[in-house]
Amino acid sequence: MSATPLVSPLDLPKTEKSQLIPPLLGASVTELTAWVQQQGQPGYRGKQLHDWIYNQGVRSLSDISVFPKNWRGELAEVPVGRSxxxxxxxxxxxxxxxxxxxxxxxxxxxxxxxxxxxxxxxxxxxxxxxxxxxxxxxxxxxxxxxxxxxxxxxxxxxxxxxxxxxxxxxxxxxxxxxxxxxxxxxxxxxxxxxxxxxxxxxxxxxxxxxxxxxxxxxxxxxxxxxxxxxxxxxxxxxxxxxxxxxxxxxxxxxxxxxxxxxxxxxxxxxxxxxxxxxxxxxxxxxxxxxxxxxxxxxxxxxxxxxxxxxxxxxxxxxxxxxxxxxxxxxxxxxxxxxxxxxxxxxxxxxxxxxxxxx
Missing domain, CATH: 3.20.20.70 (Aldolase class I)
Structure with a gap:
């Protein structure tokens, strides 16, 4: 069974981002690595993202301090998937x-x-x-x-x-x-x-x-x-x-x-x-x-x-x-x-x- 593809937030109008992008929680390190590379980021950031989601409990990508500040701003509306x-x-x-x-x-x-x-x-x-x-x-x-x-x-x-x-x-x-x-x-x-x-x-x-x-x-x-x-x-x-x-x-x-x-x-x-x-x-x-x-x-x-x-x-x-x-x-x-x-x-x-x- 194939996983739900992760959509780039940069490909969507701002008002549609949080509604149409599948939440990142549940994605594997492989999926997250492919996703960050889609954003033009180096692959190692996929492992960083995986760690912050599953081990550090991040609820907003804007809180991931190891990410570049300008990129964090772009990703603020991308849903992690926490209740x-x-x-x-x-x-x-x-x-x-x-x-x-x-x-x-x-x-x-x-x-x-x-x-x-x-x-x-x-x-x-x-x-x-x-x-x-x-x-x-x-x-x-x-x-x-x-x-x-x-x-x-x-x-x-x-x-x-x-x-x-x-x-x-x-x-x-x-x-x-x-x-x-x-x-x-x-x-x-x-x-x-x-x-x-x-x-x-x-x-x-x-x-x-x-x-x-x-x-x-x-x-x-x-x-x-x-x-x-x-x-x-x-x-x-x-x-x-x-x-x-x-x-x-x-x-x-x-x-x-x-x-x-x-x-x-x-x-x-x-x-x-x-x-x-x-x-x-x-x-x-x-x-x-x-x-x-x-x-x-x-x-x-x-x-x-x-x-x-x-x-x-x-x-x-x-x-x-x-x-x-x-x-x-x-x-x-x-x-x-x-x-x-x-x-x-x-x-x-x-x-x-x-x-x-x-």
Whole structure:
């Protein structure tokens, strides 16, 4: 996949510069070197620009002190691609939710999740989400647009700068469906790996499942972790929880996941939100194990995080452990993820526009 070409600001009328030039954030050192040479500057300034964008967090090219003063003036309107902080909230477990204002005024959410040994960022890939999963708050607000690669990478740099700590892991599990924004997401993954320096296997891409997109992802051989939001072990229940499942039956989705394993050699993680009395019964656990036999996979159980719009309940711990036990007895690899950030509405499924603060 080719990168978005970087346009020379000198080729555009002044009033159009900031609107038409793609932001520089997300560009590789090779792209930035070609771009500075297009401006008539020596190639080594590409590495300088790369350092200032990714390591020093510059937000305006006019602030790059190693550039000639007259050139800095010419580049003042070239967008780096950084957002502005709109709102920040901290949960008692130190998880931080950020509402970030983009260049067009839209607001997107990111979450920083610290632990003793690492800092994980949950990033969004769209403003809103078109998938409308019944138990997820984000989809209740509808869909506005895709994010570009700069707007995705910016979320990671924002959290990294706020925590003053290197980000070790990124999960594409915020607002939006990543595989409906494949070009920007793949470009952002490459930038996070090569420019920000996060290992490919420390990047997790989550999807509800879009026909043919998992296969396309496999062909890029990115070595990221694929997490498929399954949430039900049969087609009827999945359609109830995930409207898009009507157009993409679970049998077809699982077949594509098997292809992904064959192509990449990487196992697939299946996310499964546990809803009390809905998908957490013993028969559901048996059906789930049967679905996943025969290929490398891992089930990540997520006890439901409550939202105001629907009446689903979280199962109690005994019910959760009973579900786990059945999967284990069927030799299905399983773990339970208790989401962090609940008090800040930053946990899985809770990101939403109705929480925006003025």
């Amino acid at each position: 502005t902080l709109h709102y920040r909230s901290v949960a008692p477990d130190d998880t931080v939710k950020y509402l970030l204002k983009l260049a067009d005024g839209q607001i997107v959410e990111a979450v920083g999740i610290p632990s003793d040994k690492r800092l994980t960022v949950c990033v969004s890939t769209q403003v809103g989400c078109p998938m409308a999963c019944d138990f997820c708050a984000t989809g209740k607000g509808g869909f506005t647009r895709n994010l570009n690669r700069a707007e995705i990478v910016d979320q990671v740099l924002t959290v990294q700068e706020d925590f003053q700590q290197r980000v070790s892991n990124v999960v594409f599990m915020g607002m939006g469906e990543p595989l409906l924004n494949t070009e920007s997401v793949i470009s952002a993954v490459k930038s996070l790996n090569q420019d920000v320096g996060i290992g490919a296997r420390s990047l997790t891409l989550s999807t509800v499942g879009i026909r043919d997109r998992i296969r396309q992802l496999a062909e890029h051989n990115l070595q990221v972790t694929l997490a498929v939001s399954l949430h039900a072990p049969n087609q009827a229940l999945r359609e109830q929880l995930i409207p898009s499942a009507k157009a993409y039956p679970i049998e077809d989705l699982l077949a594509e996941c098997r292809e992904y394993v064959q192509i990449t050699g990487r196992r697939v993680t299946f996310e499964y939100v546990l809803l009390a009395g809905v998908n957490d019964l013993p028969e559901h656990a048996m059906q789930l194990s049967k679905c996943l036999r025969g290929f490398q996979s891992h089930v990540n159980l997520i006890p439901y995080n409550p939202i105001e719009e629907v009446d689903y309940k979280r199962p109690d711990r005994d019910r959760i452990q009973a579900f786990v036990k059945i999967l284990q007895e069927q030799n299905t690899a399983v773990s339970v993820r208790y989401s962090r950030g609940l008090e800040a509405d930053a946990a899985c499924g809770q990101l939403r526009s109705s929480k925006f603060k003025s």
